[in-house]
Amino acid sequence: MKITHLWHAERKRREARAAGYVVPEPARCVQCGICSFYCPIEIDVRRHAWEGIPVHESYCLTCGECVARCPRGALSLERTSLYQREG
C-alpha cells in the first residue's frame, strides 16, 4: 500500500472515531464486498449498502475501515445527533 493510501486510511479512521455511524450511498455501490471483507467484526456492510440502510448495529466499532477501503466512496460517516450541533 502506498503512503498516501495509508495516510488516507488513517485520516478516515480518526474521523470515524470522532463518533458516528456508517451511511451507505447505494447509487455508488457496485457490491464488490471490500467493505464486508475488511470489517474486523464481520458486519455485512455490503448488505447495508444494497438495502440503503445505515450501519446502526450497536457492536459496530466505527473503526472506519470500511469507509477508508471502499474504492467507490460509497460509505461515509455521519455524526450521531449528539454531535450534530458541532457540525
Next chain:
Amino acid sequence: MRRYLIVGSGVAGVSAAQTLRRLDPAGEVTMVSYDPFGYYSRPGLAYYLTNEIGEKQLFPFQEKDWQALKIRRLRAWVSRLHPAEHRLELSDGASLVYDRLLLATGSQALPLGIPGADLEGVVKLDDLADARRILNLCKRARRAIVIGGAITALELVEGLRACRLQVTYLLRGSRYWSGVLDETEARLVERRLAEEGVHILPHTELAAFQGQRGRLTGAVTTTGQHIPCDLAAAAIGIAPRKELAAAAGLRTERGILVNDYLETSAPDIYAAGDVAQIVDPLTGEAALDTLWGPARRSGAAAAQNMAGEAARYLKQVPFNVTRLAGLPVTIIGRVGQGADQDVAGIVRGDSETWRQLPNAIIVEQSYEVNRLRLLVGERALVGAVVMGDQTLSRPIYELVRGGVDLSSCREALFSSPRPAEVIGEFWRSWRAQSET
C-alpha cells in the same frame, strides 16, 4: 398464479427477482442463466484480480438469501425464444413457458478480430471464469500486453501488474480514454501508471498474435514491430447480448429496444440492464448504459411493470465512480471529448451520454492529484469529472441531476482561480434554500 421468467442472473435479473417477490408473493419466479457462478459483482472482478478480495467476497448473496427469495434457479443456455407461444427453448431441448418474461442477458466483450486471437493466453474480462483464467495464466506468464481503452483495460493493466507481470499497454491513439477524459486527466492517469512500472506504447495497433503449439508467444503491430508476450488481454468494447431477441423478431438496434416501461416490441416481454436500449421519451434517442446502478434500477422497474404496477423508468444523469491508476474518479453527465480509437462502440462501466459533446464551457481546477472539470451549459452544469478528492462529487451530481440554475455563480465560476470552492459554496446555499 403468474409465471415469471428471467433470463440472466446479473444485477438486473436479481433486482427484478427481488422486486417480483415483494410485489407478487405467490407468483412463480424462475431465473435461468448459463453462468455456473450465478450472481456476483462484475465490477468486483477488478479487485479480485488485484487480490484485494478473495473469490468468496464476490458473491453478495448467501444460500440463505436465495432461500428467502423463494425462486427457482436453473443453469442452462437459452437457445430460442418463441414469443407467440410464450415459450423459451433451452439448449438441451427442454422448454419453459411464461406469462411475463424479462431478458436481462447483459453484454459481452467484442472479439479482437485479428489472426491468432484464439491462442491460449489471449484473454478478456467479462465474467468470473475469465478472471480465474487470467489468474491461472499469471502463475507462469511473465510478459503481458493490454489492448483497449476505458475502465476495463486499465483494470486489466492493474490486475496484471499486481500479479507481478511486466505490462505493456498499447494505445491506438495518442492518449488514454480520449472519448471521456481530457488531455490533462489522461496524462495524470498515464503518469501514475508509468510510476507503477507500466510501459505505455501510444500510436500502436496490433496486426496479429503469434504462437507456438497453440500458445501465445508474441504480437506483431501494423508497422511490423514484434512484441514478445505470453499473455494478451483485450478490452476494446462490448456488445449487448441481443441475439435471442433479434432472432425471435423483437425490435433491436444495438441492444433490445424498449420503451420507458421497459417493454419490448413483443407482448409480455421486457428487457433491462446492459442489453436494454431504452428510448428516452424526451429526446426520442435510444442510448445504452453499461453501468451497475442503472442495471439494478431498470431491473426493478421492469419487474414492477411485469407484476402489473405501471412504473416508468426515467433515465437518470449517468454517473460512475471508479478507480483509475489508484485515483478515485467520478464521471457525471455529459463530458464528451469525441472519438476514441481504442474502443469500438460502448465499453464497460460506460454510458453513451458521457461522450455526447456538451454545448458547454469548461472550468477546471487541478492540484497535484486532484482535478475537477466542470462543464457549464447555458444555464446549468451539464457534466463533470472529479479526480482525486471526492468531496464535491455528490454535490455536483445533485446540481447536474436537478438542472439547477447557476446564473448567480456563473461569473464567479469563470473568474475565480478556485472554481471548486465556488461550486461548493453555491451548492451549500442552494441546499439550504431547498431545505427551507
